[in-house]
Amino acid sequence: MKYKEYKQLNYAHLADEILEFWKENQIFEKSMESREGKPTFTFFEGPPSANGTPGIHHVMARAVKDIFCRYKTLQGFQVKRKGGWDTHGLPVELQVEKELGITKEDIGKKISIAEYNEKCRQAVMKFKDQWDELTEKMGYWVDLEKPYITFNREYMESVWFLLKELHKKGLLYKGYTIQPYSPAAGTGLSSHELNQPGTYRDVKDTSITAQFKIKGTENDYFLAWTTTPWTLPANNSLGVGAGITYVKVKTFNPYTFLPINVILAKDRVSTYFNVKAKDLKIEDYKAGDKLIPFEIIEEVKGKDLAGLEYEQLMPYVSLPSPAFKVLIADFVTTEDGTGVVHLAKTFGADDFRVSEQHGVGAIMVKDEEGKDSPIVDKQGRFVKEITDFSGMYVKNYNGADESDPNYKSTDVLIAIKLKEENKAFKVEKYEHSYPHCWRTDKPVLYYPLDSWFIKTTAFKDRLVELNNTINWKPKSTGIGRFGNWLENLVDWNLSRSRYWGTPLPIWLSEDKKEEKCIGSLEELREEVQKSIDAGFMEEQLAEDFDLHRPYVDDIVLVSESGQKMYRELDLIDVWFDSGAMPYAQWHYPFENQEVFEENYPADFIAEGVDQTRGWFFTLHAIAGMLFDKVAFKNVIANGLVLDKNGNKMSKRLGNAVDPFSTLAKYGPDATRWYMIANANPWDNLKFNLDGVLEVQRRFFGTLQNTYSFFALYANLDHFTFSQEEIPMAERTESDRWIISKLNSLVEEATAAYEDYSPTRAARAIQDFVSDDLSNWYVRLNRKRFWKGEYNEDKQAAYQTLYTCLLTVAKLGAPIAPFYMDQLYKDLDGVSKQEGFESVHLATFPKADSNLIDVDLEERMQLAQDISSLVHSLRRKEKIKVRQPLSKILVPILSEKTKKQIQAVEDLILNEVNVKDIEYLDDTSGVLVKKIKPNFRKLGKEYGPKMKEIAAFINKMEQEDITLLEKEQKFAIQLTDTTIELSLDDVEISSEDIPGWLVANEGTLTVALDITISDTLRKEGIARELVNRIQNLRKDMGLDVQDKIQISIQQNEELVNAALNVNKDYICTETQAHSLELLSEVSGAQELDMDEFKLLVKIEQ
C-alpha cells in the first residue's frame, strides 16, 4: 500500500471527489448514527427563503454554522441539524404579483385567493435547487432530506399551538396603533421589514413652516414645521416642550409681506431670521424687501402656552373640542423645526400618543360602512372631503413623472395654497432620512391600522434576565445591541393584512364580544362540529384540510352564546413562523416530544448580526414567554461580507461575488478557510479573491507540499507506520520539538473552538503548518528522510511527520472538510492506524501536556534567532552561506542559556554553515554590557521617580554593572532619597564584543568570525563546484540516481588543491564515479565560479 502521490492537485476537483465519496458512503448520516446515545449538541438552522438566489455571504454564514457542528461531532456529540425553509411572507407575494402582472387590488377580483396562494406555494421553492447545490458544494452538512417547511400543515399547526398558549396566558390582544404602512404594497410593515437594509433613505421633501393663528388675536401665529405637509389637513393639536423657552417675534410674512407676530422657540430664532436684518426697523419695511426686519417682543415658557387655542389651519373636516389647542409633548426638541410641533393623531405614533393622553380626537371621516377612517385612503389618496386635493396621492404612488417641469407634488400644491392664504411662513426643500417600503421603494406612511399584538412588554424583565445567560459572540451584540433592544421593548405587532402566510387562528363573534383561539386541527374540527350542529356549517373539514387562506376564512364557528363567529382576517408576522422553528420543526407537541426535549434549547445558533432583532429576537421571545427558557445558549452574530473595497455587495452595482464560480474556481476549502482565517466572523469581511488565492498557495500549498515530501520518501522506504511507535525520549531534539509544538497547537485550537472563535483556530493551524512544520522541521530534517539506511532515526522522522500531518487533518477538518478528509484518508488509509472511513467520523485530538516541553520550545526559538542573526551578519559582509566559516561567538550571561544553546548547537551550525560555536562568559573579560531599567517592576514600586531612576541607570558604567552583579544590589542617589536596586530591577545584556562583528536582537547577541582560512576557502570552492555540477546534471536531464564522471581542466593552485582535498565530498554529493583534474579537457564547458572560470566536462 502506497501513499498517494499527486502530480498537480486541483482543489476544486478534489472537493468534487470527496463530495461523491460522502454521498456514496453516507458519511454525513454516519457522523450522526455513530454518535447514537452520546450527548446531543443541538444546532438550530435559521431558515433561508428559497425565492431568492444565494450569495457569497451565505457561504460565510453557513461555514460558521458548519464548523461547530463538525467540531462537536468530532468531540463525540451527536449533532442533528435539520434544514429548513422560510416560505411565507411579503417577498413571495410580491414576486408572484410581479410575475402575474397584478397588484394586491386584484386579489379576489382578477385572481381568487386560492389561486393566488397556490402560485405563492409554487414560487417559494423557485431557487431551491440552487440553494441545495450551494449547500452541497460548499460542504455544509445539514439535513436536506427532511427539512422543515413553514407552509406545511404540521408546521402551521405547531405555530397555532404556540399562539393558543399565548392566548391562554392573555398575551394576545387587539389594538389600534399608528403603523408604518405601504400604500403601494397595500400593507402594513412590521418593524422587522422597516429594518431591512436600504429602507431609510435620504430624500428631499417639501417642508413647510406653517402659521397657526391664535384664536382671538389680530395676527399672532404659532410657527410649526413639518416635513409631511400632506398631514396638515389632519392637524388636531400643536405640541410644545414644557421647559422650552419661546419668544414672540414681530415681523412680516415673506410671501404676502403682511405684518405678523410669530411664536417659536428662542433657540430657533437664528435659523428663521437673518442676522443681517437685526438692526432694521420694523417701520422701515416695504413690501418686497429681501431683508425682513424682526423684533422679539415677548418671552414665555412652553408650559405657559399650554391650552392656548388656535384656528384650524385647513378646515376641511371638523373636530369637536377639545381640539386645536397647544399640548405639552415630551418629545419636542429645539434641534430642528420651530420647537412647536404639528400633531396629526392619525399619521404619527407620537402624535397619537400625545393626543390620546389629552383626550383629543382624530380628524376622521366616515367610510361607506359608516366606520371612522382617516382622511387618506389605503391607496394613499385624499378622500373626497378634502375637496381641494380630493383623489390626489399624498406621495408619488402612481408613478407620475417627477422630471416633468409641470410636475407638482401634493405637498407643493398644499404649500402654494398656504402661501396664498398667508399661512405659510417658510417653504423649502429639506433633505432627511425617511423610511421606504423595502420592496416597492415607495415612501411609507404612518397610518392607523387595527392589529393583534403579543404583549411582550409583560415579559420584558424576564427576557432581559434570560438574555444575560446567553453567550454572545461578540459580547457587545448581546449586551449592547440586543440588550438595549430588550430594554426598550414594545409589544410585538403580529398582524399582517396579507394572503400568503399563517392565518391568525382567532374567531370573533359578530358583536366582537366573544373570542376563540384555536390551537390544533383537532380542536378546529371539534368547533366545526359544534357549528354544524348549530346549522352554521354544512360539513366537517376534509382530511387534508389546508390551514391557509381562503379555506380557513370560510369556516364559521359558533360562540358560547350561539352567535356566528368569523375569523380575524389577519395573517401573522412571518417572523413568528421562524421563531417557532424549535417547536414546529418537530411538529411539537403533536409528535416527537422526545426528540424535541433532547434538542431544546439549542446549544448553538449563528446568523447575521442583522438578525439581532429578527430571528434572534423571535426565538428568544417565544422561548422566554412560553417556556421560561432561553432558546439558544451560544450564538455567533456574524458580520457582513463586503467587496474588497469595503463596499456593500449588490447585484445592482455589479460587485457581488458569485458563490458558485468562486467555489468552482478555488474549491470550497480555500474559500472557507480564507473567510474564517481572514477576519473574525463578527467583523465585516472584505472579500477579496486574491486572498483566497493566497490561502490556497500559502496554506494548502505548503501543507500539500509537506505531505508530498512525506509520501515520496515514505513510499521509497515502505514506511506504513506498522512498527511500534518510537518513544519520545529516543527521538531527536527537533522531533520532540515539533511534537511539543503540535500538542501546544492542539491545546490552542481546542480552546479556540470551544470559545466559538474559529478564526483563532484557523490562524493557529496555519501558523503551525507553515512556520513550524514546513519552514523549520521539514527543512532542517530533510536529509534524515533521504539519506542512508532505513534505521530507527529515519523511522522516528517518518512517525513524527506522519503524526503532525494526521493531527493537522483532524484539527482543520471542521474548517476545510474536503481537503482534510482527503489528507486523512491518504494517511490513515495506508497506515490503518485509526481505521475511520472519514476524518469526520474520527475523534478530535487531545493534547498531551506531558509532550509539551516549554524549555525545548524556548531553546528552539534561540536556535532560530541565532541562525537569523548569523544570516544577517553574513549578508552584511556579503559572505555566501556556501562559504563555510570557522566559528560564532555567543556571549552567555547565564548557565541556563548556555545549556539551552548547546542542546541545539548542531542545528544552528548546520543551518548557517559554521564549524564551531564558542561561548563567552564573564570570565573572558571581553564582554561589554548594557543595562536597561525594568520599567514594569520599577514603575510599580517608584512611580513618579521613574524618570530620574531611568536616567541614572542609563548612565551606569561597566564597573557599576559589575558591582551590581557581584553584590546583587546597588544603591543609587536620587535628589531627595536613596534607593537600592536589585538585579531584577534591571535587564543586563551583552551588546558588544570589541573587535568582532556583532548583531543582536533583544538580549541575544551573536558575533561572527569572518576570517576565511585556506581550508575554509577550499571547502567553499568545493561547495560552489557541487552547486554548479548539480545544475549541469539538471540541465542534462539526469535522474537523481544517475552516475557521472567529471573531468576538470587544471586551474590556479588554490583551486586545484581545493578540488583534490574535497574530492570525496564532491563525488558523493554529485553522484560521481570519478573526478579527474587534467591539464587539458577537450569539449569542456566553462563554468562561472564568480571569482574565476573553470573548464568542466561531465560524462555519464
Place this chain on the structure above:
RNA sequence: GGGCCUGUAGCUCAGGUGGUUAGAGCGCUACACUGAUAAUGUAGAGGUCCGUGGUUCGAGUCCACGCAGGCCCA
C-alpha cells in the same frame, strides 16, 4: 438623533491586566538555496498606531470630545 462595531505598514490582520526598538502574512527590493524545485529560505525598505485633548513617571492600550466607514434603531 440614539445604540453597537471598526480605524495599526501599500493590502489583510495580530497586538491579556498601560512599561520604552509596535509585529505577522501578502506585495515590493536584494540575496541565498537548487535531492520539497511552477517549491523554499534569509535579509531589507516600509508606521503621525484616524485626530485633538486628558489621566499617568510612562498611552497603540485607559478617559473625554471629535472625524471617517459600517450595521441596527428612531
